[in-house]
Amino acid sequence: MPRLAFAQSFWDGYDTLEKPVRAGVRKAMAKFQAMSVAELNADKGLHLESVENARDRRMRTIRITDFWRGVVLAPDDGSDTFLLVNVLPHDDAYTWAAKRLYSANTATRALEVRDAVALDELTPLYASAARTAPRLLFADISDGTLRELGIDDQVLGAARTLVDKTQLEAFSTLLPEDQLEVLQYLAEGFSPEDVYRDVVAVRRPADAPPEPVEDLATLIANTPARIRTVTGPQELEEILHKPFAAWRVFLHPSQRRVAHRTSYGGPVQVTGGPGTGKTVAALHRVRHLLGRSEDSRILLTTYTNALATGLREMLGLLLDEDEKLMARVEVTTVDAYAHGVVRAASPAALKPIGDREQRRLWEKAVSRLDLPFTAQFMAQEYRHVILGQNLRDLDAYLGASRRGRGTGLGPARRREVWSGVERFEQFLRDRGETTHLRVCARAADILADGPAPYAHVVVDEAQDLHPAQWRVLRTAVSPGPDDLFLTGDPHQRIYDSRVSLGSLGIATAGRSFRLRVNYRSTEEILTWSARLLAPVTIDALDGEGTDSLAGYRSLLHGRRPQVQGYASRQEETEALVERVRSLLDEGVAPHEIGVCARFNLSLDTAEEKLTAAGIPVLRVKGRTARGAEGVRLATMHAMKGLEFRAVSVLGVGEGAVPFAREITPAEADPLQHEADLLRERCLLFVACTRARETLSVTWSGEPSPFLPAVT
Numbered sequence: 001m002p003r004l005a006f007a008q009s010f011w012d013g014y015d016t017l018e019k020p021v022r023a024g025v026r027k028a029m030a031k032f033q034a035m036s037v038a039e040l041n042a043d044k045g046l047h048l049e050s051v052e053n054a055r056d057r058r059m060r061t062i063r064i065t066d067f068w069r070g071v072v073l074a075p076d077d078g079s080d081t082f083l084l085v086n087v088l089p090h091d092d093a094y095t096w097a098a099k100r101l102y103s104a105n106t107a108t109r110a111l112e113v114r115d116a117v118a119l120d121e122l123t124p125l126y127a128s129a130a131r132t133a134p135r136l137l138f139a140d141i142s143d144g145t146l147r148e149l150g151i152d153d154q155v156l157g158a159a160r161t162l163v164d165k166t167q168l169e170a171f172s173t174l175l176p177e178d179q180l181e182v183l184q185y186l187a188e189g190f191s192p193e194d195v196y197r198d199v200v201a202v203r204r205p206a207d208a209p210p211e212p213v214e215d216l217a218t219l220i221a222n223t224p225a226r227i228r229t230v231t232g233p234q235e236l237e238e239i240l241h242k243p244f245a246a247w248r249v250f251l252h253p254s255q256r257r258v259a260h261r262t263s264y265g266g267p268v269q270v271t272g273g274p275g276t277g278k279t280v281a282a283l284h285r286v287r288h289l290l291g292r293s294e295d296s297r298i299l300l301t302t303y304t305n306a307l308a309t310g311l312r313e314m315l316g317l318l319l320d321e322d323e324k325l326m327a328r329v330e331v332t333t334v335d336a337y338a339h340g341v342v343r344a345a346s347p348a349a350l351k352p353i354g355d356r357e358q359r360r361l362w363e364k365a366v367s368r369l370d371l372p373f374t375a376q377f378m379a380q381e382y383r384h385v386i387l388g389q390n391l392r393d394l395d396a397y398l399g400a401s402r403r404g405r406g407t408g409l410g411p412a413r414r415r416e417v418w419s420g421v422e423r424f425e426q427f428l429r430d431r432g433e434t435t436h437l438r439v440c441a442r443a444a445d446i447l448a449d450g451p452a453p454y455a456h457v458v459v460d461e462a463q464d465l466h467p468a469q470w471r472v473l474r475t476a477v478s479p480g481p482d483d484l485f486l487t488g489d490p491h492q493r494i495y496d497s498r499v500s501l502g503s504l505g506i507a508t509a510g511r512s513f514r515l516r517v518n519y520r521s522t523e524e525i526l527t528w529s530a531r532l533l534a535p536v537t538i539d540a541l542d543g544e545g546t547d548s549l550a551g552y553r554s555l556l557h558g559r560r561p562q563v564q565g566y567a568s569r570q571e572e573t574e575a576l577v578e579r580v581r582s583l584l585d586e587g588v589a590p591h592e593i594g595v596c597a598r599f600n601l602s603l604d605t606a607e608e609k610l611t612a613a614g615i616p617v618l619r620v621k622g623r624t625a626r627g628a629e630g631v632r633l634a635t636m637h638a639m640k641g642l643e644f645r646a647v648s649v650l651g652v653g654e655g656a657v658p659f660a661r662e663i664t665p666a667e668a669d670p671l672q673h674e675a676d677l678l679r680e681r682c683l684l685f686v687a688c689t690r691a692r693e694t695l696s697v698t699w700s701g702e703p704s705p706f707l708p709a710v711t
């Protein structure tokens with residue numbers, strides 16, 4: 001019997017096919033599993049036929065319904081795997097199939113596809129323009145180097161005509177996938193050595209023979225990032241019936257590399273801009289670790305309860321709801337886990353209070369002791385220095401470094417601070433209360449006294465954790481191979497946590513990886529959003545050095561973000577209602593639209609107006625009923641980790657973004673002032689990068705100083 005495989009190009013459209021067409025696909029595919037090659041060729045219903053004037057002689061079409069055809073790549077080399085590459089209306093299927101050429105990449109050894117006809121037509125046009133261009137995009141890179149990176153004759157010809165990245169983008173839908181990625185990396189300025197490591201080596205099979213093997217079955221096996229092989233009728237039924245989630249099957253090679261590595265010597269960090277599939281990589285790592293032993297237990301954490309609920313659902317999908325496997329993974333937030341640990345040790349645990357109540361207690365302590373500090377200063381000193389370094393007594397505080405704080409404090413002043421801290425903690429004790437970070441400190445003490453409860457800890461949204469939370473995670477697993485796997489993006493740091501992971505016993509040197517391909521948003525949305533961060537430097541995830549978005553890009557294209565000021569709040573809200581209405585008219589479902597603002601108050605107005613216009617809305621606060629219909633309204637903080645087809649960010653005006661009240665005056669502490677501004681800037685970046693296809697950013701009055709100047 002022949003074997004069957006499905007290319008990602010087929011899945012891209014499968015979910016949108018109508019039911020009878022999908023039924024036709026299932027029927028046709030079942031034949032491939034039931035018949036011999038000779039029977040397939042003779043089958044009248046399937047009507048497997050070659051395509052006239054095809055660039056690829058292996059191209060075949062099959063009948064799916066009266067009007068729809070499947071495009072199949074048939075082996076002509078004695079191997080036995082058929083590859084379904086597309087399903088299209090009759091005429092489109094023939095046109096599509098005739099132009100496409102599948103080939104083996106000489107460096108990655110994977111199967112790639114190009115639009116050979118369009119490349120042949122376009123290259124001479126670009127070549128004549130290139131003759132007079134002052135500089136060509138790949139002028140500095142020799143043919144030999146390009147060939148070593150897998151660039152073949154036709155692509156080389158095209159690449160030599162390009163003058164800039166925009167032209168490369170124009171070619172992006174025509175070029176073979178791996179070769180395109182090589183060219184994109186080179187265009188970003190990465191060295192050929194880096195490109196070989198990050199693009200070629202991660203794809204090339206470890207046991208690749210010196211000379212490329214060209215039979216279709218081997219090439220298909222070499223292309224797990226884009227092709228799924230199906231082993232039996234049951235698997236076929238399952239995958240064609242369920243809604244297809246590409247992230248479960250097709251990992252980008254850079255995701256696969258980090259998630260599937262058999263073992264790491266110690267903690268691993270995976271960074272990448274928004275939407276680069278870090279959460280997906282973390283989930284695949286969990287599945288990989290589960291498969292390595294029968295009974296190991298894993299702690300999987302993220303930042304909020306709402307994100308933990310989402311993560312649990314995704315893990316269920318990835319593990320096919322296997323209860324035994326699911327039972328071995330605890331999916332939670334660090335705070336919730338720490339509470340559990342403390343409660344288990346002393347059932348009469350104290351009640352944690354929020355930031356606002358803490359602020360009130362600091363105010364009380366400052367005024368009772370007549371301290372020469374503001375409540376805000378005390379709260380920050382407590383968070384960053386005292387809890388940050390786990391200082392337990394005055395002597396430790398007197399000797400501590402206050403790096404990162406912008407005001408000097410001599411011993412006398414430190415004594416005053418400490419008296420305030422003691423008073424604050426006394427208030428908490430008197431009221432039977434505590435704070436989340438104090439719970440974490442307590443949990444880390446308890447965990448340090450016993451055997452580590454987990455074999456592995458996997459952390460998503462790692463950028464926002466405080467050192468006290470890291471201490472919990474560090475003590476939840478013994479130091480050693482595969483202890484911690486962290487994913488995060490320092491550009492999305494919105495809670496002012498400063499860490500040096502190395503000093504917390506989480507050294508990731510030599511085990512740091514970066515994801516660069518955005519799967520969520522269009523290139524237009526990314527480029528615009530990245531400009532929000534252009535003026536600032538971002539500290540690395542582990543606190544050592546800085547991070548950057550170099551090479552960060554998307555393969556998707558769409559409309560440019562709409563960035564618009566209005567004369568009044570009322571006009572801005574009216575424009576929002578219009579925008580949402582036209583999105584709904586275009587067929588975007590209400591839950592695929594996100595509206596966000598810095599404050600809940602601005603969302604109240606939006607909610608009122610949308611509701612009055614008869615548009616269903618739903619506020620995202622903590623746990624939102626996921627299935628419920630309605631346009632999602634969320635504060636910028638609550639947007640973390642979410643995504644929508646369309647996002648409207650409201651109220652991006654002066655005074656709101658950054659929120660003046662949350663910014664420490666520069667005179668009080670210049671470093672904290674800068675940190676506060678950065679946090680607010682990142683918050684806007686997070687909000688904008690939730691958009692998949694459409695982004696609008698609006699304000700009334702004066703715009704936020706963070707918005708890039710209109711060009």
Ligand SMILES: Nc1ncnc2c1ncn2[C@@H]1O[C@H](COP(=O)(O)OP(=O)(O)OP(=O)(O)O)[C@@H](O)[C@H]1O
Nearest residue numbers: 246247250251252274275276277278279280519641
């Ligand atoms: N290999 C993949 N194939 C298809 N889709 C993918 C893949 N990896 C990720 N995605 C999709 O891209 C989107 C972003 O992925 P994910 O949430 O993992 O990114 P992230 O890096 O964690 O984002 P953020 O930092 O912004 O929260 C999701 O819709 C996810 O399903």
